[in-house]
Amino acid sequence: xxxxxxxxxxxxxxxxxxxxxxxxxxxxxxxxxxxxxxxxxxxxxxxxxxxxxxxxxxxxxxxxxxxxxxxxxxxxxxxxxxxxxxxxxxxxxxxxxxxxxxxxxxxxxxxxxxxxxxxxxxxxxxxxxxxxxxxxxxxxxxxxxxxxxxxxxxxxxxxxxxxxxxxxxxxxxxxxxxxxxxxxxxxxxxxxxxxxxxxxxxxxxxxxxxxxxxxxxxxxxxxxxxxxxxxxxxxxxxxxxxxxxxxxxxxxxxxxxxxxxxxxxxxxxxxxxxxxxxxxxxxxxxxxxxxxxxxxxxxxxxxxxxxxx
Numbered sequence: 360x361x362x363x364x365x366x367x368x369x370x371x372x373x374x375x376x377x378x379x380x381x382x383x384x385x386x387x388x389x390x391x392x393x394x395x396x397x398x399x400x401x402x403x404x405x406x407x408x409x410x411x412x413x414x415x416x417x418x419x420x421x422x423x424x425x426x427x428x429x430x431x432x433x434x435x436x437x438x439x440x441x442x443x444x445x446x447x448x449x450x451x452x453x454x455x456x457x458x459x460x461x462x463x464x465x466x467x468x469x470x471x472x473x474x475x476x477x478x479x480x481x482x483x484x485x486x487x488x489x490x491x492x493x494x495x496x497x498x499x500x501x502x503x504x505x506x507x508x509x510x511x512x513x514x515x516x517x518x519x520x521x522x523x524x525x526x527x528x529x530x531x532x533x534x535x536x537x538x539x540x541x542x543x544x545x546x547x548x549x550x551x552x553x554x555x556x557x558x559x560x561x562x563x564x565x566x567x568x569x570x571x572x573x574x575x576x577x578x579x580x581x582x583x584x585x586x587x588x589x590x591x592x593x594x595x596x597x598x599x600x601x602x603x604x605x606x607x608x609x610x611x612x613x614x615x616x617x618x619x620x621x622x623x624x625x626x627x628x629x630x631x632x633x634x635x636x637x638x639x640x641x642x643x644x645x646x647x648x649x650x651x652x653x654x655x656x657x658x659x660x661x662x663x664x665x666x667x668x
Contacts, residue, residue, distance in 0.1 A: 362382055362383055362384070362481040362482035363382065363383075363481045364380065364381070364382045364457040364458065364479050364480065364481050365379075365380075365381050365382070365383075366378055366379070366380050366454050366458070366459055367379045367381070369388070371388050371390065371398065371399065372398065372411055372416040372417055373416050373417020373418075374390040374392040374393070374398075374416075374417055374419070375392065376390065376391040376392050376449075376452075377389065377390045377391065377392075377398070378390075378391065378452060378459055379399075380458055380459050380477055380479050381403055381479070382479050382480065382481050382482055382483070383403060383482070384402065384403060384482060384483060384484055385400070385401065385402055385403060385479070385483075385484050385486065385641055386399070386400075386401065386402075386403045387399060387400050387477055387479065387486065389452070389459060389461055389475075389477065391449055391450055391451075391452045391461070392419045392449055393418070393419060393425075393427060393446055393447050393448065393449070393450070394431070394446055394450045394461055394463060394475075395431070395432060395446070395450050395461035395462070395463050395473055395474065395475040396427060396429045396430065396431050396446070396461075397409070397429050397430040397475065397477065397488070398411055398427065398428065398429035398430075399411075399429070400430070400486075400588075400639065400641075401586075401641070402484075402586075402641060402643070406511070406584075406586075407511060408510060408511055408581070408583060408586065408588050408641070409428060409429045409430060409508065409509055409510065409511060410428045410429075410509045410510060410511045410512060410614070410615040411427065411428040411429060412426060412427060412428045412614075415427050415428075416428075418447070419447065419448075419449075420447055420448065421445070421447045422445075422447075423443075423445060424443040424444070424445045424446075424447075425445070425447060426509070428509040428615065429508075429509055430475075430488070430506070430507065430508045430509065431446070431506075431507050431509075432473045432475055432490045432492070432504070432505070432506055432507075433505040433506075433507060434469075434471060434492055434502040434503060434504060434505055435502065435503040435504075435505045435601040435602065435621055435624075436502075436503070436601045436602065436624075437602075440468055441468060441469045444466040444467070444468050444469055446463065446473075448463075448464065450462060450463045450464075451463075455476065455478070456478070457478050457479055457480055457481065458476065458477040458478040458479050458487075459476070459477045460474065460475075460476045460477075461474065461475045461476070461477075462474045465495045469500070470494065470495050470496035470500070471492055471493065471494060471495070471496075471500065471502070472492070472493040472495055473490075473491070473492060474490070474491040474492075474493070475488065475489070475490055475491075476488070476489040476491070484640055484641040484642070485638060485639065485640045485663075486638070486639045486640075487636065487637075487638055488506070488636070488637045488638070488639060489634060489635075489636050490504055490506050490634060490635040490636070490637070491632055491633070491634050491635075492504055492627065492632065492633055492634075492635075493630075493631070493632040494627040494628065494629055494630065494631055494632075495629075495630075496629055497629050498629060499626050499627060499628045499629065500626075500627050501624055501625070501626050501627070502624065502625065502627060503600065503601045503621050503622050503623060503624045503625065504621065504622040504633060504634070504635030505601075505619065505620075505621050505622075505635075506592075506619065506620050506621075506635060506637055507617050507618075507619045508581075508588075508590065508617065508618045508619070509615050509616075509617050510559070510581045510583070510588070510615060510616045510617070510618055511583060511615070512559050512560075512561075512614060512615055512616070513559060513560070513583060513584070514558075514559055514581050514582050514583030514584075514616065515556055515557070515558050515559070515581070515582045515583075515647060515649055516556065516557040516558075516559070516579070516580070516581050516609045516611070516616055516618055517554055517556060517579065517580040517581070517582065517647075517654055517658060518554065518555040518556075518557065518570070518572050518574065518579055518607055518609055519553060519554055519572075519574055519576040519578065519579070520533045520552075520553050520554060520555065520572060520574060520576075521533050521572075521573065521574055521575040521576065522553060522575075522576065523575055533572075533573065534572065534573035534603070534604050534605075535555070535570065535571070535572060536570065536571035536572070536573075536602055536603045536604070536605050536608075537569075537570060537571075538568070538569040538570075538571075540567055540568060540569070541568045541569055541570060542568070545568055546558075547559070547560060547562075547568065547611065548568075548570070549649060549650070549651075551651035552651060553651065554651055554654050555570060555572065555609075556649060556650075556651075556654070557570065557609045557611055557616065558649055559611050559615065559616040560613075561613045562612070562613045563613075564613075565612040565613045565614065566612055566613055567610065567611070567612040568610070568611060568612075569608065569609065569610040569611075570608070570609055571602050571603070571605030571607065571608040571609075572605060572606070572607045572608070573600065573604040573605060573606060574594070574606050574607045575594045575596070575606070576594070577591055577592055577593060577594045578590065578591045578592070578662060579592075579607050579609075579618055579620065580618075580658060581616070581618055582645065582647035582658075585643065585644055585645055585646050585647075586641065586642070586643060586645070587641070587642040587643075587645040587647065587657075587658065587661065588618075588639065588640075588641055589639070589640045589641075589642070589658075589661070589662065589663075590618065590620065590637045590638070590639050590640075591637065591638040591639075591640075591663065592606075592620040592622075592635070592636065592637050592638075593622075593636065594606050595622070595623050598623035598624075599623055599624045600621060600622075600623055600624065601621060601624055602621070605621055606620065606621055606622075607619070607620055607621070608620075608621065620635070620637060621635075622635040638663075640663065642661050645657050645658070645661065
């Protein structure tokens with residue numbers, strides 16, 4: 360029998376209205392009770408690569424913003440009023456070919472509507488995740504799409520530095536951006552020639568830290584217990600990126616790690632829509648260690664050619 364993609368309504372982590380998208384090899388779960396959020400991604404019948412916060416799992420109609428975990432869509436730059444618009448209400452769910460479309464209502468404070476579309480081809484371990492932002496205000500809004508995956512604890516984030524350079528090596532080609540609460544002496548970081556590695560581990564008082572990169576490589580990864588999660592995204596040369604030029608960001612604390620990709624800042628006029636695409640892949644039996652040599656040995660040979668067009 361040829362592989363196929365199946366969408367099935369299920370309950371998950373206390374949310375009664377969830378949808379599993381599976382091709383028999385990998386699966387995703389999204390909830391219609393809040394969001395849009397993808398709250399499970401992994402091999403079928405195996406562990407969740409995403410972290411779901413037990414203290415908020417199953418909540419609906421909560422007051423204020425909640426970090427449920429999973430994968431979500433925001434818009435940058437970060438702002439207390441606009442960014443933390445609650446996503447505690449139900450979303451519209453529609454089946455599409457080989458997948459699912461999740462459409463939230465228009466945010467009351469920002470006037471922006473969020474949509475996530477999942478397309479999982481039959482067979483294989485790759486999925487296309489399309490993020491859309493639409494401006495329903497009567498005025499233009501400058502923003503950038505921002506896709507955040509909350510990863511399960513205990514792994515290593517792999518953030519590649521830009522490798523393109525001028526032949527004479529005269530000009531800088533790499534930007535590293537630090538948040539006020541980041542300490543470069545933190546043992547969770549390893550600063551290498553071509554990669555920044557960030558280890559997720561328990562620290563006192565949650566111990567948040569964050570780094571951003573002006574990476575042109577178009578991919579980032581997370582290694583956890585010999586599983587390798589890779590997300591691919593499109594980098595636009597010459598575009599104006601938020602957060603001092605970041606296309607890729609990694610945040611971690613004692614509970615989880617966020618692997619975040621960003622698109623360029625754009626002036627979105629009334630009624631206009633922009634999109635940001637990620638391709639996710641899963642690999643088994645990839646024994647990554649906390650070293651650049653390990654990344655070259657185990658990760659680089661598994662990367663797809665061409666990234667996202």
